[in-house]
Amino acid sequence: MMFRKMMAIMVYAMASVVVFVAYTGVSPNSWFILYEPDIPESLKHRE
Secondary structure, eight states, X not given: OHHHHHHHHXXXXXXXXXXXXXXXXXXXXXXXXXXXXXXXGGGSOOO
16 A cells, blocks of 8 residues: 555656747757857957
8 A cells, every 4th residue: 555655656756847848948048057048259369
C-alpha cells in the first residue's frame, strides 16, 4: 500500500515537471548558461 502511494507521488511529480518544461519552451537557445549575445559593432575593437 505504501509503495503504491510513493509511486503515485513520483508519477505526479514527474508529470508536473514535464508539463513545466513543455510550457517554458526549454531549448538550447534559452539556457542562460550558454547564452552569448552578439557584440555590437560599436563595442568591437578595430585594428
